[in-house]
Amino acid sequence: MDYVSIRKHYEELKSRKLSLDISRGKPGPDQLDLSNPMLSVSLQEGYCSVSGADCRNYGGIDGIPEMRGIFADILGLAASDIIIGGNSSLNLMFDRISGFCLHGVNRGEPWFKQGAVKFICPVPGYDRHFGICEYFNIEMMPIEMTDTGPDMDAVETLVQSDCLIKGMWCVPVYSNPTGCVYSDETIRRIARLKPKAPDFRLFWDNAYPVHNFGEARPVIPNILKECSLNGNADMPLIFASFSKISFPGSAVSAVAASENNKKGILEQLNHQTVGPDKINQLRHVRFFKNADGVYTHMEKLSRIIKPKFDVVLSALDELNGLSAWSKPKGGYFIHFRSADGNAKRIVELCRGAGLTITGAGAVYPYSYDPRDRDLRIAPTYARIHELKDAMDIFCAAVKLSYIEKMESIKSST
């Protein structure tokens, strides 16, 4: 590897004036096409739920039973645990935090009155989770994400020590961006947590439970049950969504929780909305029919997604020894770890050659990666040939960043 040839290759790529984007976890049009029949599901002859409710009209604040049933089966819960939301689970999370800040958790002391509230944030993590915390002035405490989930020694120590620590973000399956699946032991340790704050809530964003690539779906312990067995029934709030199953902009979301928590959520919802879109729920139910229908659909999706991950992963092979990256078995992202101090420069070099990747630091609270090394690759939106070009640029950028650093070390000594 020498500076001149690497620089030359990078300049060649640059001269192609490409415009590529692997920055967001956005399904590709080929994925969306698989759900197209849902666009023409006619409900004209049957717009009623199994409950008999006319889905066109007002009512049904918690969603229609058959949609709750599908979520329940996917999540390994009971339909009665589930409240259906609108088209975005992000909204459900945002609204919980907004409600807790102003009204407290289940009529407890509002968070904003308690002082500088904090959340535990396993890193690298999901930028939109961090964005919500930042918006609500919730201080974020980063802890390390391991291959088996959050560093539980750190989590246990923190939650026991500070009653202002009110929450923790978790993406238990195919975590964003590392792709790890929390181990059973990690999940059981989470369920056994003894938070100092009685109003501590686990924000369990189970965004990818059925998003495996071909192999068996991961089966994780039921967090609601595990928490309940440990006297923590009210601790978890479980979020899920069809965003990456049907249409991202027009999906159905859900939150699952204990009776106490559901009561609190419904109290808020009864003031906030006339209820979620039941016609869209019905459309999903008619198209997917049941959980098995979802699994079959996900198999088809994985046949589109996995080859894209394979392109990225095999391209990265030429960086062996230079960097490390995750090899996820599902989900939407690959986590790439460069040498310390190189991430920003890699992003810059990529941009220079026409490739947009997720900003350096984005996987950290406040966009601050203290070692400037962690990046996220989102392979789904680009087409295969674009992805190959994108990875050419990415790999050239990584190599160039290393060489530049070595050159600068040499010249300064």
Added chain:
Amino acid sequence: MDYVSIRKHYEELKSRKLSLDISRGKPGPDQLDLSNPMLSVSLQEGYCSVSGADCRNYGGIDGIPEMRGIFADILGLAASDIIIGGNSSLNLMFDRISGFCLHGVNRGEPWFKQGAVKFICPVPGYDRHFGICEYFNIEMMPIEMTDTGPDMDAVETLVQSDCLIKGMWCVPVYSNPTGCVYSDETIRRIARLKPKAPDFRLFWDNAYPVHNFGEARPVIPNILKECSLNGNADMPLIFASFSKISFPGSAVSAVAASENNKKGILEQLNHQTVGPDKINQLRHVRFFKNADGVYTHMEKLSRIIKPKFDVVLSALDELNGLSAWSKPKGGYFIHFRSADGNAKRIVELCRGAGLTITGAGAVYPYSYDPRDRDLRIAPTYARIHELKDAMDIFCAAVKLSYIEKMESIKSST
């Protein structure tokens, strides 16, 4: 009118063991049927917006241009004034107040830090507006609703006197429940208000702009423009919805506001959601085509709704001299004013004979009607023959309540 015959008539009605409901402004199934073709609008061959955006995917936080265009035409605004929301304009209002409480208006001092914030509430008014205020601990200050809108002398005095008065609820067209349309003079006086609070906001819930019964659509002054002319560009937040145009549970909502306010709203939305359901917007656009399509649809709807209002109004004629009621030319409600102290008893007597009407007091903040006299009748959901039965019961209940009161006065003297 004698006690015995009225009581006898009431008991006869009671013996029929009816179960009727005129409590909520819920469209009847016959109204919804008119939108049924929307259930089978196929988008399979065209899921892109005029902007070229793939409506199935993420993106487009402010909605698709053609949907903004239809709202703009209906409201007499520019498409650029409009941000599209989800299926419920209530949600847009709730979220504004939630945001203002926690984050302040456009990054000003959060309301919760300023003290006991207050809203002006013209009464009788809409119970869900009052419910939002109550949920956020916003003190409600009732002022009288006249035939031409809120009592503006009272409003002007109040907003100038107290910097904790942060908002006013307005339903300018076919107000809920009186059905009045604000006069041009009222609207211009509102636009000229000089609130002591710089972060005072007008919650302009224009829920029924095209909901006229056959006669010409009411044309009211453009509140955004009028406010702008008076140095109050940032004062109004205009809300609108297709809830009572297409399907109540699956409609499209919108908020219109100044550049400053839109910026604040979008900042919140960018943290809260992946964007509103663009497929549902597209479905509305393909079905209604444009504002003229909406007007034509509303004409058809009014041919269903007006006869129901006529049934109620002609039934009420037999109460001439006993009570007063509104004779709206559009909207969803009739306001009924009984003698002082009779409203609760009328509701009770109705319930006793199998008729549910909106609770006494519901049209007042805190459900407290100081003179216990104002009721709301919602004629749309029931079928014509049910409505006739319902009005039989209602009129009997009103008469009985009067007679009971006269008897009790007699017996106490």
